Amino acid sequence: MGSPAEAGARPEGHSQAFVLGANHLTASVALRDRLLFSENELPDFCRALLQVPGIREVVVLSTCNRSEIYGISTQPAQSRALIEKIWGAGKQVSEDEIRNHGYFHTQGDAVRHLFRVIGSLDSMVLGEMQIFGQIKDAYRAAVDASCVDFYLNHLFQAGIHVGKRIRSETSIHEGAVSISFAAVELAKKVLGELKGKTVGVVGAGEMGELAAQHLHKAGAAKFVFFNRTLATAQKLAADFGGELCLLADLDKRLVHCDIVVSATGAPDIVISKAQVQEAARHRGGRPLFLIDIAAPRDIDPGAGEVSNAYLFTIDDLKNVVNENVTLRKESSRQALAIIEEEAGKVDGWFQALDIVPTLRSLRDKYQDIAEKEISKWAAGQPEETRQRLESLGRSLLNKFLHHPTTRLKLLGEQGDGKRASYFTGLLFALEEEHGREERQLEANGRKEEDAQG
Amino acid sequence: MDALLISLKILVPLAYLVTTIIYARLFFTTEESRFAGKAQTGLAVSLALHIAFLIVLGMQLRRCPLGTVGEGLLFLAWIVGTIQFLSEWLADTRRLGLFTVLPTALCVVVGVFFLRPDYALPENLRSSSLLVFHIVASLASYACFAMASILASLYLVLHGKLKHKNFDITFRKLPPLEKLDKLSANWSFLGSANMVVASAIGIWWVRKTNMAGMGLNELAIYLVLAVFLGAGVSRRLFGLRGKRHAIVLIAGFGVLLLINLIGTHGFSR
Numbered sequence A: 001m002g003s004p005a006e007a008g009a010r011p012e013g014h015s016q017a018f019v020l021g022a023n024h025l026t027a028s029v030a031l032r033d034r035l036l037f038s039e040n041e042l043p044d045f046c047r048a049l050l051q052v053p054g055i056r057e058v059v060v061l062s063t064c065n066r067s068e069i070y071g072i073s074t075q076p077a078q079s080r081a082l083i084e085k086i087w088g089a090g091k092q093v094s095e096d097e098i099r100n101h102g103y104f105h106t107q108g109d110a111v112r113h114l115f116r117v118i119g120s121l122d123s124m125v126l127g128e129m130q131i132f133g134q135i136k137d138a139y140r141a142a143v144d145a146s147c148v149d150f151y152l153n154h155l156f157q158a159g160i161h162v163g164k165r166i167r168s169e170t171s172i173h174e175g176a177v178s179i180s181f182a183a184v185e186l187a188k189k190v191l192g193e194l195k196g197k198t199v200g201v202v203g204a205g206e207m208g209e210l211a212a213q214h215l216h217k218a219g220a221a222k223f224v225f226f227n228r229t230l231a232t233a234q235k236l237a238a239d240f241g242g243e244l245c246l247l248a249d250l251d252k253r254l255v256h257c258d259i260v261v262s263a264t265g266a267p268d269i270v271i272s273k274a275q276v277q278e279a280a281r282h283r284g285g286r287p288l289f290l291i292d293i294a295a296p297r298d299i300d301p302g303a304g305e306v307s308n309a310y311l312f313t314i315d316d317l318k319n320v321v322n323e324n325v326t327l328r329k330e331s332s333r334q335a336l337a338i339i340e341e342e343a344g345k346v347d348g349w350f351q352a353l354d355i356v357p358t359l360r361s362l363r364d365k366y367q368d369i370a371e372k373e374i375s376k377w378a379a380g381q382p383e384e385t386r387q388r389l390e391s392l393g394r395s396l397l398n399k400f401l402h403h404p405t406t407r408l409k410l411l412g413e414q415g416d417g418k419r420a421s422y423f424t425g426l427l428f429a430l431e432e433e434h435g436r437e438e439r440q441l442e443a444n445g446r447k448e449e450d451a452q453g
Numbered sequence B: 001m002d003a004l005l006i007s008l009k010i011l012v013p014l015a016y017l018v019t020t021i022i023y024a025r026l027f028f029t030t031e032e033s034r035f036a037g038k039a040q041t042g043l044a045v046s047l048a049l050h051i052a053f054l055i056v057l058g059m060q061l062r063r064c065p066l067g068t069v070g071e072g073l074l075f076l077a078w079i080v081g082t083i084q085f086l087s088e089w090l091a092d093t094r095r096l097g098l099f100t101v102l103p104t105a106l107c108v109v110v111g112v113f114f115l116r117p118d119y120a121l122p123e124n125l126r127s128s129s130l131l132v133f134h135i136v137a138s139l140a141s142y143a144c145f146a147m148a149s150i151l152a153s154l155y156l157v158l159h160g161k162l163k164h165k166n167f168d169i170t171f172r173k174l175p176p177l178e179k180l181d182k183l184s185a186n187w188s189f190l191g192s193a194n195m196v197v198a199s200a201i202g203i204w205w206v207r208k209t210n211m212a213g214m215g216l217n218e219l220a221i222y223l224v225l226a227v228f229l230g231a232g233v234s235r236r237l238f239g240l241r242g243k244r245h246a247i248v249l250i251a252g253f254g255v256l257l258l259i260n261l262i263g264t265h266g267f268s269r
Helices: A029-035 A041-050 A076-091 A095-100 A107-118 A130-144 A150-169 A179-191 A206-217 A230-240 A247-256 A273-281 A301-305 A314-378 A383-413 A417-427 A431-452 B002-028 B032-061 B069-090 B094-113 B129-163 B169-173 B177-208 B216-238 B242-261
Strands: A016-023 A055-062 A066-073 A103-106 A198-202 A222-227 A243-246 A259-262 A288-292 A309-313
Touching: A016 A029, A016 A076, A016 A107, A016 A150, A029 A066, A029 A076, A041 A055, A041 A076, A041 A130, A055 A130, A055 A150, A066 A076, A066 A107, A066 A150, A076 A095, A103 A107, A107 A130, A107 A150, A107 A314, A130 A150, A150 A314, A150 B032, A179 A206, A179 A259, A179 A288, A179 A309, A179 A314, A179 B129, A179 B177, A198 A206, A198 A247, A206 A222, A206 A230, A206 A259, A222 A230, A222 A247, A230 A243, A243 A247, A247 A273, A273 A288, A273 A301, A273 A309, A301 A309, A309 A314, A314 A383, A314 A417, A383 A417, B002 B032, B002 B094, B002 B169, B032 B069, B032 B094, B069 B094, B069 B129, B094 B129, B129 B169, B129 B177, B129 B242, B177 B216, B177 B242, B216 B242
Parallel strands: A198 A222, A198 A259, A222 A243, A259 A288, A288 A309
Antiparallel strands: A016 A066, A016 A103, A055 A066
């Protein structure tokens, strides 16, 4: 047995899957930006690719982290050079640059690459699930542009299935992996849904604004901005439709806040334990969630000891992120096992295709015999008898060919398609039909080479 | 019949213990989908065996199997298990299954241990349908209080993890603090409502059968009811929430268990 990727290998002349691309691991941001396709450019580019000799189907995926061309070609090695030429010419990037900063995989490797991408194992942030939607969009766009047929349809449907399995069977997408999201995640762990909660932002700096943005996205709607001078925080309050308060009023307003984010540049403590204690006492037992993302600290560490008050610092948020990253890495092993399992099925499917011409020849041959015999026996018989004979012939044909067909398909999936085809041809005298198909295949290859020349 | 009863006595606790192990694996793993289906199937099988056990027990005893501590615990366990099973259909509460199925399994094991098939219920108790309603309503309220105290315990666990910045798998798997607080309060309210109904039926039954009036034993159970009702009222009026509310609920349930196990009220034999 060869490697899994080798198991899916198919000889030149047969339709093979390939992927050509550049991503965040192989190319700089500048190069990725130049290689990027806009939504409007995609249909024309796909159509241009379909003119390349050998290429039958294409899907183009273009995001800020990767630009990739998935395709089916009868001669992928030759197709690669031509695609690089067309792509480079369209984007003013040299072919060498694409080749040196990109990657090219065929068959089993291409399938596994697609599955890794769709499962977000190849993403900049492991487990981010945005890529799943982006691949679905790219596939849909290619279908709309009639650039997808039999092979890529199967491949992308299998890919979408893999993405769904990874999402539902592993925890690869769970847990925040950025500081801001970790703050939101912790707030949700304490308060549940953030809808209707009041957020107090202390300080009008960039950090406070960023935290407010994430909390706003998570559903928090009421914002109170505290600052030493109102003028500085005015824009923030306007952006979030929030209230504006002087820092001196914090004592009175703290009781109304469910979440407090403090991010001032003050050298001393801004929110004392006594203030938190007083606010907590008047909150009727409702939890108060405090995040201190300032350096030096804004909130008295003792505030975390107050009953129903939960204080977290930037270090705590980092710990949450680290825990989640570890969890995602653990889950990636499960995701890889799913990918290998599903890629194996696709390999089998590709291999089973080797047997298709033999199956077709076998059925054609016996259908031909059946039809000839039926027409001989039905001659001069009434219409009803003729129909019955035809029905009997069809039924017998299906029954006789059922086992050979299923066994041949199985052999094909197990990688024995070529041998099975050969012996089936010998046993059932299908040489003529096979010879005809192979001659046709060679003729097609010659035509494509001429076109390239 | 005897052979069937003995088989079920072994099978039911065994089924619950296996189900508890599956729920534990579900809670402590990152591959939840591997165990989710198995856990629900395990619980369904356990509940089916459990109800069969109660029916066979009733047929053997020729009465409703609610006459002793063991029978009461078995019935209580069945209600808690059913609540878990139904809540899994209504909301995604599988992650919490471990914390309801484990006490259910313990109740079943203890219940089977305390079974007294030779115990003959006095005729005046045997013939009273009011008593059966009283016991069923009481056990339903106990089940609700059990759910409330389980959720309150989980509240305290999560509270501790948040205070000590311990972001382990238990932290990740538990629902938000506020949700646990609200759910435990809701179960406590339901339990109180059931206990009020049970008490009303009990008082009616006592009067109807001309039994002795309220004694210390009955006062004990009203004390528990007062604790739970008080916790609910204090929550609404004085904002008794969070940690203190959780401690009150757990303490209330502890007293309830004590009263029943030492036979101060109800299953006194």
